[in-house]
Amino acid sequence: MRRFSAEQLTRFVERSHARLCAVLVLLALACFLPGFTTLQPMDRDEPRYAQASKQMLETHDFVDVRFQDEARYKKPVGIYWMQSATVAIGEALGIPEARTTIALYRLPSLFGAIATVLLTYWAALAFFGRRGAFLTAALMATCVILMVEARLAKTDAMLAACSVAVMGGLARAYLSRGAGVLPRRALLIFWTGFALGVLIKGPLVLMFAGLAAAVLSYQERSTRWLLTLRPWLGLAFTLAIVMPWFVAIAIRSGTAFYSQAVGHDMLGKVGTAQKYHWAPPGFYLLSFFATFWPGAILAAIAVPFAWIHRKEEPVAFALAWIVPSWLVFEAVPTKLPHYTLPLLPAVAIVTVMAISRHFVGPHRPAAKLATVLIPFIPVGLTIGLSAANWSFDGTLPYRGLPFMTVASVIALYAWWLFIRNRMLSCLWAGFLAAICLSIGVFGFAQLDLRSLKISPTLAEAVQGLPSGKVRVATLGYREPSLVFLVGTKLEMVDNGAEASAFLKQSDCSIVFVDKRFEVDFRAENERNGIIPALSTRVSGFNINSGKRVDIAIYSVDSGCP
Template sequence: MYNMHIKKNKTQKIIIILIFFYYLIPLNYRDLWQPDETRYAEISREMLEKHNWSIPHLLDVRYFEKPIFGYWVNNISQLIFGKNNFSVRFGSTFFTILSAIFLFYFVQSLWNNKNISYNAVIIFLSNLLVYIIGTYSVLDAILSFWINVSMIFFWMAIKSSVKKNRIFYYLIFGISCGTGLITKGFIALVIPFLSIVIWLKFNPKYTKTILIHSFIPLISSILISFPWIYNILSKEQDYARYFIFIEHIQRFLGDNAQHKFPIWYYVPVLIIGIFPWFGLLFKSLYRSWISRKFDKISFYLLVWIIVQFLFFSFSKGKLPTYILPCFFPISILIAKNIFSTKLKNNLILLKINSTTNIIFGCMILFSISIIYCIPKIYPYSLYSYQEYKKFILFVVSILIWISINVWVKLFAIKIWQWTAMSIFGIAILFGFYVPERIVYSKQPQVFLNEIKDDLKKSELIIANNIGVATTIAWEMNRSDIMIIDNKGELEYGLSYLNELNNKFVTKKNFKNWLNKNKNKSVALIFLISSKSSLNELTPYLPVPQYTVEHGRFILFKY
């Protein structure tokens, strides 16, 4: 029996509204990060400019690393909100909130208890990793939504006793798989398929009905994805080879896969990402395991978590964003566990969670303060002494985290949902306290604003970093930015160009190239890793008219 005494839905709704605010408010005033956000911003800008909604291009070069649906989302967002940072990120936020809405109605369909439903939403939206990805322009929030929907409607299909409803649920299951496929590829099919197959090993009685109805999701997924797949393959015959073998097989199994990390990589990612609910995680997972024989839905959610966690742990290429769909079922299990535990035990567990958050906040505060005040301890201090205002804002955001959890633990444990406000300070203030050393390496918009006049007067603009080049293109509304020395993620697309010299130049040939364009105004922007790397470049560069340098960015004007 659910016997947790809490304030009713009014408090929960207020918290959810506040969460929506701290999702939406920072979207526009935070500068875009390279390479991810500037890439997706520019691809969609070029699609809209050229009225080409089927073949992605980046800097006028074929870009086949991802399918199309995520770009469509960004296209629509830019059409509605205009060309700004808000529109670039809104797609991720929209689909994160959409996941929360589906979560609410899914939990309601399971237990018909609004307390569990509202609290599952609160826990989900306030997970640190969910928030970060939900306010950052990548495809993972969109992909996660389709995986979530797939898993929801599969469960509803096998549990429905009404034939018409069952067919409808299988249809939505297939549509979500197909849309996920054209969002980020086969992973949208692999995760649900593996999760379902493994769950069926423990619940074989459902196998027959699933096989009987399997043609419904199969056909619906093909119908939803086929038009674009046919279109792209009819125009770009090599797309399938590149996308399947390079972007899937090589990334998962190849020794040269991007972002290689050890097998335990996702353990700390999950631990940090689940804050401020870490203190409730393991008890919820454990209860789901020990009740697996009679609590089918909890075990289904547990399998969903484990399959994805292990799948990406064994993948050669890893990024924190990959395990985002794990947080949907985790949030449900945590909310359910709170309401299925005795009141006394629950209060103890919630106090442990608050204590964990207080310790976590104090550790961060102590570490950053020591590094700032005694820089010799750690040579790469985030903040210089001149950035004391940013350091103070950082401290304030962590103090908000600590204070809320102290208040919840001592005075408001029965309205523990306010723990979700732990990340409020980080959410609102983060954009104002990003260290300058990070701003002038990962957020090119700031530097580009400083050299805006130089860029406007330049007939030719060249950059040695794709993220910087795409930011220039986004800011200047021009896609003719050239690349010097480092092809990066455009290597495949550049191999198609018949006149490569119009897009790419090596540093060894730069002097000759500049001599051929001596009557034109040229801006050369470098993102350097260190002073020594700049010294290595000097022999290849003619003496510029002048330079502008800030952090790791440097402009050479010719």
């Protein structure tokens, strides 16, 4: 009975599409929700997006995207509209401090991550029956990188949803060519995903679909199969959605948006402008074993299967989805782990395809040894987070340790199941390990890493003070999360003289001074005849600079009520 428990569970789940989707949503929520509301704004990209969305609500300008006084012309407006809408709804529902509640800005990413899982199931139905599609989507729901992006108020989870919608429609057009027509639902999903993808992150959706279509059309020596997507009607639909804002921003900014978005942000990634995220070719191949856990090593074992069966139409489509765009990402100097997220549904499809044909198993060369990576990731995170917590705060993540330990044990059991060639049970054990790891890492361990919560601690210093009267500046510590939590009017000063002059200008002011500038700041105060009060000190570790920080909070509050 025990041996067939995973089989029985799968049979129970796959009795209907509705039941499968409900289980997928529950699985996704179990992986995405722990820590969703308690994780601090994660510098630097997340609070930049959130702050720009907050300023839209403050100014009622939903065309121009700005971070404080600086134009933020890196991406189109889609995600900012979504974040602004969720915060406005939160305010209407009476949520206190809605505009500085980062969880509200994260809701579009959560919805995008759940949509990615469900759309992966829909896309995979073009390749499998219900069971294969479910396992494919479950691999996406439990993969580490989607767990991360579901919790961050950025574009990437929603972009992944749009991309898999487009590629699922493209797969139906390719695999059913000869039928002559696609269902209206498939066309609607395809073109809605395409239009929203353009409005969220510009040309990336076009790159994924375009490169895949080009490779497949070259193999077919024809592009006629693309006509089933009704391209002229679809393009008209896309333009109707995206053109109003693109025209509006051109009127507002002239050529500024296009020169910055294309010239600096997109082409800068190809050149050298984005130097801070440089990595050598092969970066995504190495990071894949962490980002796609727990399915990564199974996917690696499936690589020979993909090569052997590369001429089969389903495999050919999956490879056209993965390989061209992956090579582009590897060739571009600017690299971040989440860039390849929209390609992972295709990786999951190939993996499940290989498993279903009994290609993946302990009989493969070195597979028994290689699959030690299944427990290695949770074990490594347990040890690494414990070491970091001890180094930064002199304690251990006691609340998260039980869950991370359980995740490690279950992952070890998944390895044992693989060795016994019980692949379905191995997959289910991996899913359960991912849930426990999410609870342990995101739900609890991050709460104990207090040294990383510098901006929330600094923001507490101004809570309760009248926002219309108190003025706040920061010297040396300039993370976007501080702007988001303290307020749009937070002033960034460059030296001790400016910080001292800032205090002198108001009788109700606070300045955060990094220890590196403190001697100069005090000297300037003596020259200006100012004696500010040292309220407290905040020490911690800035993960962006990779350095410890010690920040003093000085205040002049004679004019505060």
